[in-house]
Amino acid sequence: MPIDAFEPHPIVRLLGKPAAGFTGGDLVRAVEELDLHQVNLRYVGGDGRLKTLAFPVYSREHLLEVLVRGERVDGSSVFAGTDTDASDVYVVPRHRTAFVNPFGERPSLDVLCSFYDEEGRPLPHAREQIVRRAAEVLTGETGMTLEAFGELEYYLVDAPDRIYPVEEERGYQESSPFSKGQRVREQVLGHLTAMGVRLKYAHGEVGNVLEEDRQLVQHEIELQPVPVEQAADALVLTKWVVREVAATHGLEATFAPLVSGEGAGNGLHVHSRLVRDGVNTVVGEDGLSDTGRRLVAGYLQATRALTAFGNTVPTSYLRFAEGDESPGAVCWGEKDRTGLVRVPLAWNGDVLPGMVAHANPGSTEAVPEPATHPQTVELRLGDGSADVHLLLAGMAVAARRGLTDPGSLEQAERLEAADRDEDEFEQLPTSCSESADALEAERGAFEADDVFPAALIDAVLTALRDAPAAKKGAAGRDELIRRYWHVG
CATH class of the missing domain: 3.30.590.10 (Glutamine synthetase/guanido kinase, catalytic domain)
Incomplete structure (x- = not known):
């Protein structure tokens, strides 16, 4: 599918594919070719605001791991009423949401994430899972x-x-x-x-x-x-x-x-x-x-x-x-x-x-x-x-x-x-x-x-x-x- 000449998204232009088709490997290529030095995993907290986990880039392997596996976070600090005895939850990147961060001290790739519980199920009280x-x-x-x-x-x-x-x-x-x-x-x-x-x-x-x-x-x-x-x-x-x-x-x-x-x-x-x-x-x-x-x-x-x-x-x-x-x-x-x-x-x-x-x-x-x-x-x-x-x-x-x-x-x-x-x-x-x-x-x-x-x-x-x-x-x-x- 050809990319429109007016397309403003630099990763879409680079990869020659719409964002819906992005993969973890695609994003590794974008980080390399756009000379980005950091990955920010983003999610929407219980207060409706955007939160950030910032990762330095050490190697191709490390970068792919972050972009595919995601990370664990403390759900009790994110969502009111979460049980502190079982509060660890996963945040997994949604590759289609990736963009180049226009702010910050270091050129960065940002990706929005979804929440999952310890069994790998969508976290029911996470904002993106509810909608x-x-x-x-x-x-x-x-x-x-x-x-x-x-x-x-x-x-x-x-x-x-x-x-x-x-x-x-x-x-x-x-x-x-x-x-x-x-x-x-x-x-x-x-x-x-x-x-x-x-x-x-x-x-x-x-x-x-x-x-x-x-x-x-x-x-x-x-x-x-x-x-x-x-x-x-x-x-x-x-x-x-x-x-x-x-x-x-x-x-x-x-x-x-x-x-x-x-x-x-x-x-x-x-x-x-x-x-x-x-x-x-x-x-x-x-x-x-x-x-x-x-x-x-x-x-x-x-x-x-x-x-x-x-x-x-x-x-x-x-x-x-x-x-x-x-x-x-x-x-x-x-x-x-x-x-x-x-x-x-x-x-x-x-x-x-x-x-x-x-x-x-x-x-x-x-x-x-x-x-x-x-x-x-x-x-x-x-x-x-x-x-x-x-x-x-x-x-x-x-x-x-x-x-x-x-x-x-x-x-x-x-x-x-x-x-x-x-x-x-x-x-x-x-x-x-x-x-x-x-x-x-x-x-x-x-x-x-x-x-x-x-x-x-x-x-x-x-x-x-x-x-x-x-x-x-x-x-x-x-x-x-x-x-x-x-x-x-």
């Missing part, structure tokens, strides 16, 4: 693959700028010099694409916040649809790269749900579609298909419980209460930016050729069609505190229930916003403790088919119920914002 199991169950029952991608918002924090100062709430897709942080955005794009993370675009977002001693400028990066397991890894890698690039510019990046008493918070909207044999099944001839409506119903039925994975800190619920575009009602609509589930404007094949011809008079060039229809269903629930692997695994569980529940179409019709008042619908939880109650009421659906371990659900419930309640007044809110400044 993998959720995807397997969904595909096994429906024959469809859930693909997803995130819209990740974040703020860059700096001293106020005297030249071309930012304007509050005027950052949407603004350009330099009025947009601050454009170089950061561009470097993030370059690093992620070279790492194999498929992106759609990056841009300035609405939230500009000016305070006496600092300015906070909001940005957004949107990814491309991939199978849900890959989508979760891509979001973790994106957060890591954003923070690393910001730090090289002397800036702080935050994904906190709420960053100030003024301005927008940081959301994490997740788009998804169901694909069978390359065909997007959520779209029909007249818009959203019955499959798409069942998907919407599944998300809405589970959405209060999904806040336990997508909105994990007290400031998440302050954002719901204070955000102008933050969802509150459990309902959905098409093109409506206030609905909890939204069906975005589709690329209409009937009108697109006319628009292209009008914009390019005299052109006879055919309008290209994507291999898979780009229509998605957008869940506008999550924020920067989300445990993305658990959130996407939960979405897969909800999707399966929506697709198999005979009452889903009626439920989708009942929960469509149309011209109705939001007060007519059930509301999202207003605190971490309410979120915990919602998850506990629905835990059976998540634990079914051995997707979410009961002990992990218990740990999530405990963390939510132990979280401090939001205090009244500006001082209490600001205290919580500082406490949950670096989440996810």
